[in-house]
Every structure is written in C-alpha cells, then in structure tokens.
Amino acid sequence: MKSIIIGAGKVGFSIAQLLSSEDHDVVIIEHDEDRIEILDELLDVKVIKGSGSSWSTLEAAGVKKASMVVAVTEIDEVNMISCLLAKQYGVETTIARVRNPEYTETPHFSPEALLGIDLIINPERVTAMEIAKIIRVPEALNVDYYADNKVQLVELVVDENSPIAGTKLKFLETTHYVIVSIIRKHRMLVPTGEDIIYAGDHIYVMAKTKEMPQVIKALGIKRKKIENITILGGGRTGWYLAHILEKQKVPVNTKIIEKNYKKAQNIAGRLEKTLVIYGDGSDLQLLESENIGKSDLLIAVTSDDKINLLSSLIGKNLGVKKTISQIKRTDVMPLVEQVGIDIILSPRILTAGAILKYTRQGDIISVTVLGEDRAEMIELIAQPKSIAVNKPLKKLRFPNGSVVGAIVRGDSVIVPTGDSIIEPYDQLMMFTLPKSVHKVEKLFINGGKKF
Structure with missing residues (x-):
C-alpha cells in the first residue's frame, strides 16, 4: 500500500514511522529543511521537499498510485486543499488534520461529506474525548467503547488487596468478562489460563458496558467519584474538555487555569458553567490558594510537556487524588509513568x-x-x-x-x-x-x- 504523508511534524512523523514499520510504501512531503534532515536520519522513507497543496509536488510523490494521503501540516487550509487535490487524482482514502472549530463544528452539514475528505481529525478534540471517557470511569486508566457503546474495554491496576492478586486466570470466574492483556514491568502479554495475576499488574478487561461496574467490583477495584476537576491549560484541548463536561448528564465542578490573559478571557466567554482562572498552573502559591489539593482530578493539557509534568507532580503533592498529563514526546512516556503521575496521554498515539x-x-x-x-x-x-x-x-x-x-x-x-x-x-x-x-x-x- 502506497501512502503519502504531508507534514512531518510530531503527528506526521509518528504516522510515517508506524506505516513504514508495517512495510507500507511511504512518501513524506515536507518543506522545512531541518525536518527533512531529521527524517533522513531516523526513517527509511522517501522525502520530497515541497507543499502538499501543489499538484506538481503531489505528482512527484506518486499520488497517481497512492492509496492514502494523510495531510497533517500545521495549516488547516493546506491540509484540506491537499486532500481535495488527492481526490482529484483518484486517491481512495484522504485524511486531513483540521484544528479550527469553525471548519469542523458546522451545525448544518458534515464537513467530510461537503469536502469529500474521508476523515477530518482534530488531535486536541480526540484527546479531550479520551479524557472525558476516563472521567466517566475514574477507577480506570484507559476506557474505550465498541459496537455502539455496547462493549467496554478498561485498563485497571491490580493492587495488593485485590482478591485476584496471586490468582491463576483459570481459577477466576470470567463468565461476564475477558482479560485480553496484562502489562507487567512495561511488557504486554496475552495471558493463558496458567498465567498468574500479580499486584501491580495492569489488566485490560473487556465486558458488556452495562455489566462493567459489577465486573470492576468483582475484581476488587473500588469505585471512585469525580466531583471537582481542575484543568491546567485553556488551549483547544482544555476548552474542548470543559465544553464536553458542561454537556454531560452528571454535573461536575470544573475550573480551568490559563496563564495567557487573552486566551483566558476568550474561553471564559465561550463556557457557561466553568470557572476560568488567569494564572500560571505551575505556580505553587496559586495552586495552594485555589485549593487544588481538594480536586478529585487534575488534568494538565498545556502545550508544554515540562509544565504538564511539573504541575501534575505539584498537584499530587498537594493531595489531588488522580492526575492526567498530556505528553507529546512519546519516547519519554515510559520514564514519566514511573514518577507518580496516574495517566499519561499522547495526542500522537490517539491520532x-x-x-x-x-x-x-x-x-x-x-x-x-x-x-x-x-x-x-x-x-x-x-x-x-x-x-x-x-x-x-x-x-x-x-x-x-x-x-x-x-x-x-x-x-x-x-x-x-x-x-x-x-x-x-x-x-x-x-x-x-x-x-x-x-x-x-x-x-x-x-x-x-x-x-
């Protein structure tokens, strides 16, 4: 399968790396010389200098024989134009990253249907929706739904007091669920009946959505309640998440801390029930004065990985029950998980x-x-x-x-x-x-x- 990736930023690089590792014929279109040098060093793919919105560049990349074009530059309009051009060449699947809500949240029509693009993806919105799913099942580290929400997959941590710790799988009553995987010491395995579950293991459990609360209880995982949420970062991800939380059936008290005054003003005007605070989320005095330690959940989604990590650690120290931190650098995720942050999310992996x-x-x-x-x-x-x-x-x-x-x-x-x-x-x-x-x-x- 021949795929063309337009834009070799963090998302484009991750997609190209993933596809090339599966023996896809990958061509990257990138205009930045420095990025091209990095690609030549790290990936075994063909790289063409230019713009994906140029027909001549697309032809040079082999668009006539491509099965898929993924446009993930920083400019929405370039991504959409690139996909529209690719469709004219007969490309079967086109995918565009589009961040501006003005393009993606039109009330009267589907932008995919109007533009003929197969998938319009917004990494910030995808990340916010992922966090919202976790909030609905707060005892889980990850939550996913399948078959029109009939089936649920959750990632749980087995603690030393769990009744299943030290038990072989074949002795568990698994009529209502399947343990599809165990993560132990950063190694993922598909268990057999002879495998033993140990305290500290992460287990992926699949069950009917309506039965999952009973399954979690049977596994010895205590149900948690989320009432107070603090979001650090009022960018697109923070705004999307607050907007989703305002619309959900079970109300929660939500506050956003944003250090850019204009951005804080803007989101305050667009949100109805969320308290917006102008300030630095990594400022210990501010976090103490705002009683962040009373939060059930602290979610750090600023554009700076270091600030997200620091703020999450400060929050933990102040007494926050659970922390979620957005990390864009996937190479440091295994190290980050060892410092005490509960959940690490990567927009790149989700995209x-x-x-x-x-x-x-x-x-x-x-x-x-x-x-x-x-x-x-x-x-x-x-x-x-x-x-x-x-x-x-x-x-x-x-x-x-x-x-x-x-x-x-x-x-x-x-x-x-x-x-x-x-x-x-x-x-x-x-x-x-x-x-x-x-x-x-x-x-x-x-x-x-x-x-």
Missing part, C-alpha cells in the same frame, strides 16, 4: 489510532492503539467466506499474541468461550500484539489464507 483503521485489510470498524507496545484492539466484521466463520474458537489457530475480546451479533453481546462459534457478519473485538495484526486480518477476510 494514529484513528487513522490506522484505514490501513487495515477487511471490514474494519475501528482500531485502538494500546500501551507502549502499540498493541491494537481491532473492531471488525467477519466476512462470510473467511476461514474463521462457522467454527468454534477452540478449533481456530489464532496467532500468538491475539485473543477475541467480545462478539456482537445483532443486539446481543457474547462473552466468548472456546465453544463460541463465529457466524458471518458477526462484529468482533480482537486484541492483538503488533506482530500478529496482519495474520488476524487474514482470518476474517474473504479468501484469507491459513498460516
């Missing part, structure tokens, strides 16, 4: 996950990237002539590092066992480590080969 489904074979509904190992939860449709249908799961040779998390058939959600049979057009949630992604795809596409 890459939204784009990944367009690179997969078969009838793919969604792809979620999980953990440092970049494992994937793939939501797909079992095609009628694929080798996986009409067979019990125990008879299928699933690739190492993969497991079925849930099966959705019509309105019914099935927690799978070895005797479960996949029927044509079933909707499946498949967890897989990166090495097995393409083998999993082949199981469920028409004419897929055995391996």
Whole structure:
C-alpha cells in the first residue's frame, strides 16, 4: 500500500514511522529543511521537499498510485486543499488534520461529506474525548467503547488487596468478562489460563458496558467519584474538555487555569458553567490558594510537556487524588509513568489510532492503539467466506499474541468461550500484539489464507 504523508511534524512523523514499520510504501512531503534532515536520519522513507497543496509536488510523490494521503501540516487550509487535490487524482482514502472549530463544528452539514475528505481529525478534540471517557470511569486508566457503546474495554491496576492478586486466570470466574492483556514491568502479554495475576499488574478487561461496574467490583477495584476537576491549560484541548463536561448528564465542578490573559478571557466567554482562572498552573502559591489539593482530578493539557509534568507532580503533592498529563514526546512516556503521575496521554498515539483503521485489510470498524507496545484492539466484521466463520474458537489457530475480546451479533453481546462459534457478519473485538495484526486480518477476510 502506497501512502503519502504531508507534514512531518510530531503527528506526521509518528504516522510515517508506524506505516513504514508495517512495510507500507511511504512518501513524506515536507518543506522545512531541518525536518527533512531529521527524517533522513531516523526513517527509511522517501522525502520530497515541497507543499502538499501543489499538484506538481503531489505528482512527484506518486499520488497517481497512492492509496492514502494523510495531510497533517500545521495549516488547516493546506491540509484540506491537499486532500481535495488527492481526490482529484483518484486517491481512495484522504485524511486531513483540521484544528479550527469553525471548519469542523458546522451545525448544518458534515464537513467530510461537503469536502469529500474521508476523515477530518482534530488531535486536541480526540484527546479531550479520551479524557472525558476516563472521567466517566475514574477507577480506570484507559476506557474505550465498541459496537455502539455496547462493549467496554478498561485498563485497571491490580493492587495488593485485590482478591485476584496471586490468582491463576483459570481459577477466576470470567463468565461476564475477558482479560485480553496484562502489562507487567512495561511488557504486554496475552495471558493463558496458567498465567498468574500479580499486584501491580495492569489488566485490560473487556465486558458488556452495562455489566462493567459489577465486573470492576468483582475484581476488587473500588469505585471512585469525580466531583471537582481542575484543568491546567485553556488551549483547544482544555476548552474542548470543559465544553464536553458542561454537556454531560452528571454535573461536575470544573475550573480551568490559563496563564495567557487573552486566551483566558476568550474561553471564559465561550463556557457557561466553568470557572476560568488567569494564572500560571505551575505556580505553587496559586495552586495552594485555589485549593487544588481538594480536586478529585487534575488534568494538565498545556502545550508544554515540562509544565504538564511539573504541575501534575505539584498537584499530587498537594493531595489531588488522580492526575492526567498530556505528553507529546512519546519516547519519554515510559520514564514519566514511573514518577507518580496516574495517566499519561499522547495526542500522537490517539491520532494514529484513528487513522490506522484505514490501513487495515477487511471490514474494519475501528482500531485502538494500546500501551507502549502499540498493541491494537481491532473492531471488525467477519466476512462470510473467511476461514474463521462457522467454527468454534477452540478449533481456530489464532496467532500468538491475539485473543477475541467480545462478539456482537445483532443486539446481543457474547462473552466468548472456546465453544463460541463465529457466524458471518458477526462484529468482533480482537486484541492483538503488533506482530500478529496482519495474520488476524487474514482470518476474517474473504479468501484469507491459513498460516
């Protein structure tokens, strides 16, 4: 598959790195000489100097043979024009990063439908929506929904007092849930019945959404309540998040701290129920005077990774129950997690996950990237002539590092066992480590080969 990435900033670099690691034919269009030098050093991809909004540059990049164009420069208009041009050349899939709400939140029409772009993605909004999901299930480190919210996936930490600590999986009562993965010492594995769950493990649990509260309770994880939230940073992510929180059914007390006066004034005028404070979120005296220690949740989403880390650590020291910090540099995430911050989110990884489904074979509904190992939860449709249908799961040779998390058939959600049979057009949630992604795809596409 030939893909053209326009713009080699942090998001573009991550997408190019991901696609090239999967043997895609990747071409990057970038105008900045310094970025081009970095790309030449770090990635084994072709780089062309120029603008993606130029037809001659697109042709030089091989747009006539491209299957996908992803435009992620810092300029919305360049991204949209690049995708419109690519469509004229017959490119099947076009994806544009568009940050300005004036373009993406029009009340009368879908911008994708109007412009003919397959996916318009806003990393800040994606990040805000991810945080909002975590707020709804505050005892989890990550939360995702599938099959029109019928199925839920949560990442939980097993503490030493949990009834499942020290227990083999085969002795757990897993009628209502599946533990699809365990993260132990930064290593992700797909467990078998013989694996033991230890205190400190992170477990990914999949269950029916309506049953997840009972599942979490059975796993010995205490339910938490979020009433007071402090957001550090009144940029796009902070504003989107506050806006989402104002609209949700369960009200919370939300305040935003923003150090840019004009920006603070602007968001104060656009939010109805959120308290906006003009000040520096890394200022200890300010945080103390605003009683930040009383917050149930502190969310640091400024544009500066260092400020986010510092503010989160100060918040923890002042007594904040839980902290979420946005980190754009994915290479330092493993180190950051060791300093006591509860949840680290990367807009780059979240954006890459939204784009990944367009690179997969078969009838793919969604792809979620999980953990440092970049494992994937793939939501797909079992095609009628694929080798996986009409067979019990125990008879299928699933690739190492993969497991079925849930099966959705019509309105019914099935927690799978070895005797479960996949029927044509079933909707499946498949967890897989990166090495097995393409083998999993082949199981469920028409004419897929055995391996």
